[in-house]
Amino acid sequence: MPTLTEIAPVTLSNDEILRYSRHLIMPEVGMEGQLKIKAARVLCIGAGGLGSPLALYLGAAGVGTLGIVDFDVVDYTNLQRQIIHTTADVGRPKLDSAAEKIKAMNPFVNIKKFNTHLSSDNALEIFKEFDIICDGTDNFPTRYLVNDACVLTGKPNVYGSIFRFEGQASIFATKDGPCYRCLYPEPPPPGLVPSCAEGGVLGILPGLVGVIQATEAIKLILGSGDPLIGRLLLIDALAMKFRELKLRKNPDCPACGKNPTITKLIDYQEFCGIRGEEAEAEVTASEMQVEDLKKRLDRGDDLYILDVREPHEYQICHIGGHLIPLGDLPNRVNELDTSKEIVAHCRSGVRSAKAVNFLRQSGFKKVHNLAGGILAWADRVDPKMPKY
Amino acid sequence: MPKIHIPTPLRQYAGKQPAVDVSGATVGEALSGLVSQHPDLRRHLYNDDGKLRAFVNVYLNDEDVRYLQKDATSVKDGDNISIVPSIAGGAVSSR
Numbered sequence: 001m002p003t004l005t006e007i008a009p010v011t012l013s014n015d016e017i018l019r020y021s022r023h024l025i026m027p028e029v030g031m032e033g034q035l036k037i038k039a040a041r042v043l044c045i046g047a048g049g050l051g052s053p054l055a056l057y058l059g060a061a062g063v064g065t066l067g068i069v070d071f072d073v074v075d076y077t078n079l080q081r082q083i084i085h086t087t088a089d090v091g092r093p094k095l096d097s098a099a100e101k102i103k104a105m106n107p108f109v110n111i112k113k114f115n116t117h118l119s120s121d122n123a124l125e126i127f128k129e130f131d132i133i134c135d136g137t138d139n140f141p142t143r144y145l146v147n148d149a150c151v152l153t154g155k156p157n158v159y160g161s162i163f164r165f166e167g168q169a170s171i172f173a174t175k176d177g178p179c180y181r182c183l184y185p186e187p188p189p190p191g192l193v194p195s196c197a198e199g200g201v202l203g204i205l206p207g208l209v210g211v212i213q214a215t216e217a218i219k220l221i222l223g224s225g226d227p228l229i230g231r232l233l234l235i236d237a238l239a240m241k242f243r244e245l246k247l248r249k250n251p252d253c254p255a256c257g258k259n260p261t262i263t264k265l266i267d268y269q270e271f272c273g274i275r276g277e278e279a280e281a282e283v284t285a286s287e288m289q290v291e292d293l294k295k296r297l298d299r300g301d302d303l304y305i306l307d308v309r310e311p312h313e314y315q316i317c318h319i320g321g322h323l324i325p326l327g328d329l330p331n332r333v334n335e336l337d338t339s340k341e342i343v344a345h346c347r348s349g350v351r352s353a354k355a356v357n358f359l360r361q362s363g364f365k366k367v368h369n370l371a372g373g374i375l376a377w378a379d380r381v382d383p384k385m386p387k388y
Numbered sequence: 389m390p391k392i393h394i395p396t397p398l399r400q401y402a403g404k405q406p407a408v409d410v411s412g413a414t415v416g417e418a419l420s421g422l423v424s425q426h427p428d429l430r431r432h433l434y435n436d437d438g439k440l441r442a443f444v445n446v447y448l449n450d451e452d453v454r455y456l457q458k459d460a461t462s463v464k465d466g467d468n469i470s471i472v473p474s475i476a477g478g479a480v481s482s483r
Contacts, residue, residue: 166396184474186442245450
């Protein structure tokens, strides 16, 4: 069982002994285990959905040094799941909000704040100061960056990821175990896997997965139990079923294999094809601003408003458009009149851009994308409209 | 019949089902059966050369088929084939 930290000459004060008594009276932890936890240095990347429960439980457990990396600001829509933040924190840096709550819960934790974008320029240096890295990030480029940096610095990567109501958890980048690239050598092309903003997420899900990550981190520190090394835990929250798949170290893995080709950090945005996709988006959009749409509708122009959102979104708010969800568009395109001028919209302009591209490729010449979607309409044309 | 578990991000292309029964003696046949029944799945699972995409893993029960006989891995009744794509949650990709 890998034990990562030597027992540094730390001690527990009487206050700490009382605080952690429920750990100390268990032979599986005891004084020895609690001292290991106090000596441990754990880095949490992200103080959002996964990071919230992760950091809170690691703090509660008495991890001696807790690093947090996050440059984002608390948004109102985060509060549905990012339980370390409160309504009063909206608009504040997540880092400050998170650090304050952990400090208030457990003043014995030494919190190191990294108000920065984790990148190829700083990851190796930041990781060097910690024993365990917990990945709570929300995008593919950072996942690969964290993995490669963990392999290069020899730190285990406690991985968790979520989508809607499904999650994954594992431990990557231990010496004999697989790394993230052993499982996924390449990222999906951008746009093929939706994000939480586009696909939604069950609020409790990152809670479930984040605490699993915290549990695994503590197990690594203590050297107890069976850690998720070489095991991918699949969580289906709706069915409340947990399945497990075997992960093997790929001997040909470019990061952790016998002959690694990745010897330094690369440009992960490029690796994930994001730059390429941005260029494509610029070429195709023919955009209309919400103010222009309002003007033209008021004037009585004959415009066909195509709403490509889902029925449950239409129930929240709409501008009277004809609802054809994006997924149904190929099958229902014959409902549209090529002679009409079409303005496509969705919530924020992402899906409708895809609809416009599709329609143009199908021969529709007069199609526009409503820039900013119904959110922009609610912002600038009709403030009484709810935003979601 | 073997069952294929469809991961959440791909369910919209498989008639919203979490699992599909397919026939086939091998993993390859089972997956072919799946994309014949649900053609929208094809581009998410396979690239233009007809190869399984690198960010999609296929498991027979709990073993990655890359370490078995890949497409030629034989399947029997009651086997579970899982498609496991990479997910990262969270942010809208920077566009």
